[in-house]
Amino acid sequence: MKTRTRSRQHILTLIAIALTFGSGATDVASFTRLGGVFTSVMTGNIVLWGLATAERSLSLASHAAVSIAGYIAGVAGGTWVAHGFKASAEADRDEGGGVRASVLPGHVNWALFTELILLAGLSVGWEITAARPAGWVQFCLLAVTAAAMGVQASAVNEMGLTHVSTTFLTGTLTGLVSSLASPGKETPLGVRRFGVLIGLAIGAGLSGLLLATAAEAMPVLPLAALITTLVLASVPPQNGR
Numbered sequence: 001m002k003t004r005t006r007s008r009q010h011i012l013t014l015i016a017i018a019l020t021f022g023s024g025a026t027d028v029a030s031f032t033r034l035g036g037v038f039t040s041v042m043t044g045n046i047v048l049w050g051l052a053t054a055e056r057s058l059s060l061a062s063h064a065a066v067s068i069a070g071y072i073a074g075v076a077g078g079t080w081v082a083h084g085f086k087a088s089a090e091a092d093r094d095e096g097g098g099v100r101a102s103v104l105p106g107h108v109n110w111a112l113f114t115e116l117i118l119l120a121g122l123s124v125g126w127e128i129t130a131a132r133p134a135g136w137v138q139f140c141l142l143a144v145t146a147a148a149m150g151v152q153a154s155a156v157n158e159m160g161l162t163h164v165s166t167t168f169l170t171g172t173l174t175g176l177v178s179s180l181a182s183p184g185k186e187t188p189l190g191v192r193r194f195g196v197l198i199g200l201a202i203g204a205g206l207s208g209l210l211l212a213t214a215a216e217a218m219p220v221l222p223l224a225a226l227i228t229t230l231v232l233a234s235v236p237p238q239n240g241r
Contacts, residue, residue: 011103012161013192015229017199019152019166022225024203026122026145029218032211033133034142035063040149040167042071063142070143074118074150081151082111082158104159104233111155112233116226118148123219131215148222164192 023040030039037060038044045064052061086107102109125133125141133141153167203221210218 008103011232011235012159013195015103015159015232016156016161016164016166016192017195018225018228018232019156020196020199021203022222023149023152023167024200024205025207025218025221025225026149028204028207029211030067030142030145032208033131033215034138034145035067036060037063037067037142039067039071039142039146040153042068043168063139066139066143067146070146071150071153073143074115074147074152075154076150077147078111078114078151078154079157081114082107082154085110086158102234102236108155108158109230109233111151111158112226112230115148115151115155116223116230118144118151119219119222119226122148123223126219127216131211131218161192164196166196 027038027040030037037048045067048060049064049068051057052059052064084107086105104112121144122141125137125144129137129141149167153165156164156166203225207218207221210221
């Protein structure tokens with residue numbers, strides 16, 4: 001049982017890294033091509049909102065507002081989807097139905113599928129506009145992308161990823177440094193925390209590289225990260241000896 005638990009935790013760490021990689025990629029894309037705001041770091045958007053007020057920038061204020069609203073809608077929608085399927089699964093169990101063992105509960109997978117649909121929408125709009133969305137299309141893609149990140153955040157809350165986020169990582173960085181600086185303190189989550197920080201940086205770096213060289217291919221990064229997550233989630237936990 002201990003080996004099985006450890007195996008599941010290892011896969012959860014890979015899932016966290018993959019999702020954070022996608023977050024880094026979308027944040028770079030939104031900041032450079034979707035109005036100079038973030039799609040996962042709402043704290044940053046609130047700061048930009050304050051800056052927009054000070055500078056009387058209607059454009060920055062409206063983009064920040066759309067991103068925040070999209071993220072809120074994504075969190076609410078992802079929570080609604082996850083809880084709906086969770087209730088359905090519990091009803092099936094009560095009726096004697098079997099549930100296949102997997103790393104993530106089925107209701108979390110459905111939330112991630114919802115995010116996949118939203119990211120597919122981003123990809124379509126991105127290609128249609130040749131990676132240069134403007135006007136109302138830019139606002140639509142910003143809202144869709146922020147909603148995808150909101151769904152992701154709600155799904156991660158259901159995964160049991162203790163003390164680790166895949167969309168806002170200041171707390172993760174604080175926890176990692178604090179644990180490393182505490183003499184004699186075990187750091188069981190150190191690898192996961194370090195991994196998601198590296199995943200964020202790599203995702204952001206590759207997104208920036210694609211935007212500079214092959215901008216239309218950028219949506220491949222968050223899509224690949226999410227597909228990788230769904231594949232990892234489908235792997236049944238190993239029974240150790």
